[in-house]
Amino acid sequence: MRERFRVVGGARLVGEVPVVGAKNSALKLMAVALLAEGRTTLTNMPEIADVRIMAELLRRLGVSVDYDPEAGVAVIDVPASIGHRADYELVRALRASISVLGPLVARVGEADVAVPGGDAIGSRGLDLHAAGLEALGADVRVTHGYLVAKAPRGLRGADIRLDFPSVGATENILMAAVLARGRTTIDNVAREPEIADIAEMLTSMGARITGAGTSCLVVDGVDTLHPTVHRVLPDRVAAGTWAFAAATTCGDIEVVGGVAEHLRSPLQSLAAAGCHVEGTARGFRVAVPEGAGRPTAFDVATLPYPGFPTDLQPFALTYNAVADGSAMVTENLFEARFRTVQELARLGADMQVDGHHVMTHGVPLLSGAPVESSDIRSGAALVIAGLVAEGYTLVSGVHHIDRGYPHFEVGLRSLGADVTREPDEHWYE
Secondary structure (H helix, E strand, O other): EEEEEEEEOOOOOOEEEEEEEEHHHHHHHHHHHHHHOOOEEEEEOOOOOHHHHHHHHHOOOOOOOEEOOOEEEEEEEEEOOOEEEEEHHHHHHOHHHHHHHHHHHHHHHHEEEEOOOOOOOOOOOOHHHHHHHHHOOEEEEEEOOOOEEEOOOOOEEEEEEEEOHHHHHHHHHHHHHOOOEEEEEOOOOOOOOOHHHHHHHHHOOEEEEEEOOOOOOEOOOOOOOOOEEEEEEEEEEHHHHHHHHHHHHHEEEEEOOOOHHHHHHHHHHHHHHHEEEEEOOOOOEEEOOOOOOOOOOHHHHEEEOOOOOOHHHHHHHHHHHHHEEEEEEEEEEEOOHHHHHHHHHOOOOOEEEEEEEEEEEOOOOOOOOEEEEEOHHOOOOHHHHHHHOOOOOHHHHHHHHOOOOOHHHHHHHHHEEEEEEEEEOOOOO
């Protein structure tokens, strides 16, 4: 049954909210487990739909996955012989499934991975993935909708420079290189904390990696890896979501488990705009003192880490929709990530799109209306927009939000919001 959120406006979010394991790390760490025969345990796993999809993908490869969402634990038991084909049925729903490509080529010598689907936020070319694997000695081609990679004689180390610091390409090349013969140098890599999390897990499995967190990774290949136990790092995008929720609703939220260092750019922007931002013993806090008025609008330009995250861009749009003043939001990473704008316009936001820029003019209050989420972050941002809208807002497409936020409405209600989940009676296939 398709569901929606009913969001009642007028909320000022106050309290504390926990942040669990990072979606963008957990899914990739499940793929890392393919590199070693035996039982690997991942803890602090988020209770989200995408983990279940990834678990089923691994099962189709012959891997046993015991996932306990309430405990946040996934036990992945990898046999000596595993499959190499990731079918379109599952891959189309989850872009992160492309992360099995590198491990399968390294471990099995071949991989057939359907070209992925996922969120409607623009194309994400696979050329960098293919070029990196080819540099390591694999033969890579696209056939009948599948990315097919073969390395029957194994992979060999190489010097690789990425044309763009792609997170996905960095991950796939790194995961393949750990079992390649000799040394691999990967330059201009992504520096996201999730990359360092993968490198940390690989190192605990016996991989030899230096440079995690920098723009250059050096990998000395090993013959085999062993299983491990690894705790997923906190979700910086979820933490950033709560930061913007506090700022947008002029609230006061302590984000328990959030790592402020992973959100330096957005938190600095919020602080400069008039929000109170401080580290705490358990995470960090974002607050707008009561009676202080609306925080100031600010310009945003998304960039690779440590710049402003593209995943937080929809929340910056929602914030600027009700902030004091005008600002420009620029999207530099995905060409189709302004779908949030047309939905915010339905709520009364004053915004104009010009190419990859959006000019925003803040209004004191939005007006509730039915809206549709097009991806995980857009959906969550529209729920927050509903909290600063007069009347009530119906946010359809809750299944998108569930892919990134476990029990999102429960967290909001704990902070004082009136948000309920209900059947989407007026939606038709």
